[in-house]
Amino acid sequence: MGSGSLLALLVALGACQLGVWAAGRSKVNPRIVVSPRGEREYTFPRNEKYPVFYHETNSSSIYVGGEGVLYYYNFATSETYPVEFPVENGAQCLKPGSPEDNKNFITLIAKHGSEMLVCGTGACNPTCWHLTEKKKDAPQDGRGLAPFTPDTNSLVIVDYPNIYSTIKKSQQNGKIPRFRRVKGDGELYTSDTVMQNPQFVKATTLKHEDSYQDKIYYFFREDNPDKSPEAPRNISRVAQLCKEDKGGTSSLSASKWTTFLKASLICVDPATKGNFNWLQDVFFVNASDWRDSKVYGLFTNTWGSSAVCVYSFGDIDNVFRTSKLKGYDGPDPEIKPGQCVPFRQHTPSETFKIADSHPEVENRVEPLAPTRSPLFHNKHRYQKIGVHEVSASDGHQYTVLYLATDRGSIHKVVELPGGVHNIMELQVFSKKDPIQSMILDHERAMLYVGSSRKVVEIAMDMCGVYHNNCQSCLLARDPYCGWADGRCQSIYRNREVRQNLNLEPWQGKCQNGEVKEADSYQNVTVVPVVPFSRYYLNCPVESHYATYNWYHNNTLIKTCNNTHPQPDCFYFIQNVSHTHYGRYICVSEEDGFRQALVKEHLVNQLRFMSQKGQATMTLASWLQLLLMVVLVELFH
Ligand SMILES: *[C@@H]1O[C@H](CO)[C@@H](O)[C@H](O)[C@H]1NC(C)=O
Ligand SMILES: *[C@@H]1O[C@H](CO)[C@@H](O)[C@H](O)[C@H]1NC(C)=O
Ligand SMILES: *[C@@H]1O[C@H](CO)[C@@H](O)[C@H](O)[C@H]1NC(C)=O
Ligand SMILES: *[C@@H]1O[C@H](CO)[C@@H](O)[C@H](O)[C@H]1NC(C)=O
Ligand SMILES: *[C@@H]1O[C@H](CO)[C@@H](O)[C@H](O)[C@H]1NC(C)=O
Ligand SMILES: *[C@@H]1O[C@H](CO)[C@@H](O)[C@H](O)[C@H]1NC(C)=O
Ligand SMILES: *[C@@H]1O[C@H](CO)[C@@H](O)[C@H](O)[C@H]1NC(C)=O
Numbered sequence: 001m002g003s004g005s006l007l008a009l010l011v012a013l014g015a016c017q018l019g020v021w022a023a024g025r026s027k028v029n030p031r032i033v034v035s036p037r038g039e040r041e042y043t044f045p046r047n048e049k050y051p052v053f054y055h056e057t058n059s060s061s062i063y064v065g066g067e068g069v070l071y072y073y074n075f076a077t078s079e080t081y082p083v084e085f086p087v088e089n090g091a092q093c094l095k096p097g098s099p100e101d102n103k104n105f106i107t108l109i110a111k112h113g114s115e116m117l118v119c120g121t122g123a124c125n126p127t128c129w130h131l132t133e134k135k136k137d138a139p140q141d142g143r144g145l146a147p148f149t150p151d152t153n154s155l156v157i158v159d160y161p162n163i164y165s166t167i168k169k170s171q172q173n174g175k176i177p178r179f180r181r182v183k184g185d186g187e188l189y190t191s192d193t194v195m196q197n198p199q200f201v202k203a204t205t206l207k208h209e210d211s212y213q214d215k216i217y218y219f220f221r222e223d224n225p226d227k228s229p230e231a232p233r234n235i236s237r238v239a240q241l242c243k244e245d246k247g248g249t250s251s252l253s254a255s256k257w258t259t260f261l262k263a264s265l266i267c268v269d270p271a272t273k274g275n276f277n278w279l280q281d282v283f284f285v286n287a288s289d290w291r292d293s294k295v296y297g298l299f300t301n302t303w304g305s306s307a308v309c310v311y312s313f314g315d316i317d318n319v320f321r322t323s324k325l326k327g328y329d330g331p332d333p334e335i336k337p338g339q340c341v342p343f344r345q346h347t348p349s350e351t352f353k354i355a356d357s358h359p360e361v362e363n364r365v366e367p368l369a370p371t372r373s374p375l376f377h378n379k380h381r382y383q384k385i386g387v388h389e390v391s392a393s394d395g396h397q398y399t400v401l402y403l404a405t406d407r408g409s410i411h412k413v414v415e416l417p418g419g420v421h422n423i424m425e426l427q428v429f430s431k432k433d434p435i436q437s438m439i440l441d442h443e444r445a446m447l448y449v450g451s452s453r454k455v456v457e458i459a460m461d462m463c464g465v466y467h468n469n470c471q472s473c474l475l476a477r478d479p480y481c482g483w484a485d486g487r488c489q490s491i492y493r494n495r496e497v498r499q500n501l502n503l504e505p506w507q508g509k510c511q512n513g514e515v516k517e518a519d520s521y522q523n524v525t526v527v528p529v530v531p532f533s534r535y536y537l538n539c540p541v542e543s544h545y546a547t548y549n550w551y552h553n554n555t556l557i558k559t560c561n562n563t564h565p566q567p568d569c570f571y572f573i574q575n576v577s578h579t580h581y582g583r584y585i586c587v588s589e590e591d592g593f594r595q596a597l598v599k600e601h602l603v604n605q606l607r608f609m610s611q612k613g614q615a616t617m618t619l620a621s622w623l624q625l626l627l628m629v630v631l632v633e634l635f636h
Helices: 003-013 314-323 349-357 470-476 607-614 619-635
Strands: 032-034 038-043 051-055 063-065 067-073 080-084 106-114 115-120 126-132 158-161 164-165 180-183 199-206 215-223 234-242 261-264 279-286 294-300 305-310 376-378 382-391 397-405 409-416 418-428 438-442 446-451 456-461 481-484 487-490 525-529 535-540 546-551 555-560 568-573 582-590 593-604
Touching: 003 349, 051 438, 063 106, 063 446, 063 456, 067 106, 067 279, 106 158, 115 294, 199 279, 199 456, 215 279, 215 294, 215 470, 234 279, 234 294, 234 314, 261 314, 279 382, 294 314, 294 382, 305 314, 305 397, 397 546, 470 481, 470 487, 525 607, 535 546, 535 582, 535 593, 546 568, 555 607, 568 619
Parallel strands: 032 418, 525 593
Antiparallel strands: 038 456, 051 063, 063 067, 067 080, 106 115, 115 126, 158 164, 164 180, 199 215, 215 234, 234 261, 279 294, 294 305, 305 376, 382 397, 397 409, 409 418, 438 446, 446 456, 481 487, 535 568, 546 555, 546 582, 582 593
């Protein structure tokens, strides 16, 4: 299908409602809505208010940290065991804010070298343990690694042997959040003036060609220094630090990072000038050249819409290397602010002084060229983003985004040559059970989705939802799935499957023998219905891009399409009379593909039963029949 006809289709579907931008190249509402069934799940012995999750890539197990306990669950073997982590030695909070504070909430589960590190609040006494097999060793001081009480603004990054954290080390002092190196190459922290009320989002380390150039990048929101009424109150940032930073040369700066710089992240829709300034989450995608490594940033705005903007670390590095410092007009020192210094040297104090008083660069980080605009935006309020790259049967890599909504579901969005397609909504939990965590296992192509009650393992290649029907399988444009041997199969089982991911017409790819006669009245379900009763004919709406038509005896009686989105396309018969009997069929139509979804033949229950013979009838149905006969006679 050419982009012209795609545009026409979108216009027909009501482009304003879809919230489409940029010449209608994106399909932003989920095409199919499914509740995954048969996936494997682990329900915790009790609800956990602040659950934390750890999954090791390429394993089939998960660790869940809760209040005073760590649960292990293996999805392959169903093996499960708890490890208790009670408050140690009667520790207590001096001034508990709530009874909850006097408990040990696990806040960190991580691999540190070959060991497993588990840390918790320890009743205002942050504590860590090493865990080997099912045994924990003696408790250790966990200040800086775990907060004193459960805290949502904490970030810990383990990059063995170093550990970085934003958690304060003292309960009384230290109101100003800092980004620290808490373990490894000597403690360092950010100056108090470089961030204003930061809310940390995520961090990563990035290797450069020369190891002294290796960086730490972290992403956060903070108060906008521009207080003018038209300026947004919050601003999204990326900060850089050199991994080999040795701290300053004076006693005051000895424990401070000397290579800190921050820049604004821009995510603006060029069509509406709509600014998405609230960074929610980011996901890092590695590439062999660090410059091509990407950051997928998920942003929201005040109106509850979301946008995804993609940045490259090459662009981010370029902004930090070449931009002027905001508010600094003096000469550049020999070693520029933000520059990493080789051979175990310290940053010159002159450079540090300039950077410390002017920590922000003037240039802003913009999304990837050539568009420098969001990948897409829509009216869903997303909370988390994950990105997976899948190589399809045409040999190309396709990028799939997993976006967790605030309603217990995940949208699966694919970047295709024809634009971005929202191909599926997976309702993982009920609408009131928020998704607390979404972990991607890139090796096994699995998602681990956690709430406060359970964790679910979902295969990314869920091809069964496409009804084992060639057209559905190809129309889905799911890069994990394709058609081969009469089945909709996973690309991981069969690399030779037929797919339809580019803009070619797809119809020819399904051979005649595989096309089902859509309108056929074969395999109709016979439904006996009592005269004068009410009856609902229900057709599940799976694709937001399809039109659903109900036919009665080959006459169109009802149409449902995206103009009035509804979970189901139903036809209601208020009072069944003899003209309502006959054959009903619900046909979905999308991109020229027709499929019969529901086929029912309504027959008069009274006649139907008498035809079937009465020998097999139970007493109850006899009484029911008797009552009906009486009613029918009364009305006649
Ligand atoms: C993942 O596990 C499988 C089987 O256990 C193994 O063959 C494969 O090499 C592992 N992959 C990685 C990247 O470790
Ligand atoms: C990306 O690289 C980082 C460090 O270089 C590594 O820790 C991480 O596991 C990599 N991620 C993936 C998905 O390969
Ligand atoms: C800005 O930040 C404050 C708190 O830091 C928050 O209450 C507010 O909702 C944010 N505004 C927007 C538009 O996100
Ligand atoms: C009718 O049902 C049978 C068995 O349930 C199946 O083999 C056949 O393909 C179906 N025919 C149609 C047209 O759906
Ligand atoms: C259904 O239709 C019959 C005859 O057309 C009428 O007598 C009866 O009152 C109707 N029942 C209801 C519930 O409307
Ligand atoms: C959607 O349905 C309405 C009637 O309910 C119809 O007029 C309109 O043409 C349909 N749109 C599409 C795209 O089929
Ligand atoms: C539909 O066909 C059935 C018989 O198959 C008949 O009883 C019914 O009256 C027909 N209804 C209409 C509206 O054509």
